[in-house]
Amino acid sequence: MCAAGILKIEKLSKSFNVDEKELKVLEAINLDVVPGEFVSMVGTSGCGKTTLLRLIVGLDGQYEGDILLDGKRLSGPSIDRGMVFQDHRLLPWLTVEQNIGFGLHDRKKADRKAIVQQHINLVGLKGFEQAFPYKLSGGMAQRAAIARALVNRPAILALDEPLGALDALTRMYMQAELEKIWKEEKIAMIMVTHDIEEAIYLSDRVVIMSPRPGRIKRVIPVPLARPRDRDSFDFVQIKEEILKEFHLEAEKYFAYSI
């Protein structure tokens, strides 16, 4: 809460034991995230991006190298780092309001209520305070999950494909919402996504990862004004550049029309 939130990842490696064999999932990761920055990680499955996120949050441990938050090496979870999962993971027996207040630590009742209400308004769920998760649409559930992750005002919010389970239209709408929340809350966000357009739309920098073992292949800055226009020349240029890293660029033809 009081942390400035400078995240420094240095020479990070991580292995898992699979069938008694060491499997290296991350190797030599170096990445800095400054307070308030939005960073996305893209890459094919198996490139270790979710593992990297889980290490930052503290859900996985035992790594080599350093993950430092304001100079302190991380071990285990802490409320200065929040997480939004792909599946919203709202507790089905709690209402929206109770779910959002779920992680609030040691607050007075009145404070609690005010903080929860403020976040309900932030994510646009006013009127759904008493609803149980099964009544919510995918987009609404994910909004509640985002609010839940924000109530403790973490320095860093990790998002693991937060919009991955939504349909295309809801997804675009939620991207704009997420940007609005990020601007208002001024919290550094690190997002894993499969959607390159989503990464460019939201991020200050896009980190491209390559698999087996997961490495950072390239970091591409996105110096475009917000809100971004997905059809602008610069946007499409950056998209082409990223796709090139995956050898998926569109073939160029010279076309003549008579």
Next chain:
Amino acid sequence: MAQGDKLKGLKGAVVPLLMISIWWGLAHAKFFPDYLCPMPEKVIGTAIRLYASGELVFNVKMSLFRVISGFAIGAGIGFILGAGMGFFRIIEKTVGPFFHAFRQVPLLGWVPLIVLWAGIGEAGKIVLIALGASYPVAMNTFQGIRSVKKEFIEVARVFEFSNRRLLAAVILPSALPEILTGLRLALSKSWMMVVGAEIFIAANGGIGDMMWDARDRFHMDIVMVGFILIGCIGFLLNQGILWVEEYSLGWRKTFEKG
């Protein structure tokens, strides 16, 4: 909706009414001698007479007292055992096999031992009922705790929950549906066992005792009263727990609710 509910209630009455008509027909056709198959109206008369004399109320009270004591003790022990096995693998490994072997012994097989150890007084009957009630609660509590989703536990870990808070806010609510199912099975088992206990372990009062005593004197009408009463009270006990389930598990999206 209201009309649908009414129809549902009526459907439940079809089979009992049919049974009563067949019974009435058989009794009036003098198909069996009267002492084997008393007429329904005679049974109703007997029920009224027994109720007026206070005999019925006394016997029901005795049986309910045994059921409630046995159920409370058995469910308590079962819960502790199931929770212990659910939380600690060491308890599961050490106590589990013993518990599952024990469970195979039919409850009535316990009667000789229980009579020797706990006597033929109230203690013996209550021990037998407690034994029957403990198994389903232990099994279902164990299952409920083991099937708590890892995903929800991770959410709590991200918020730095203490073990106690994890237990109260995630594990118990998540396991509650199974625990309640266990309690429901235990209660109906207790109710069944009380009649057995009153017949096999000489009793002073109780519905089982009333029926057994009447059988000795060829009072089939009293046996019938006991028979119907057991069914009705068992049904009501079951409905009671179903009501508790519905009340406390309103968050579930079930088939029933559509």
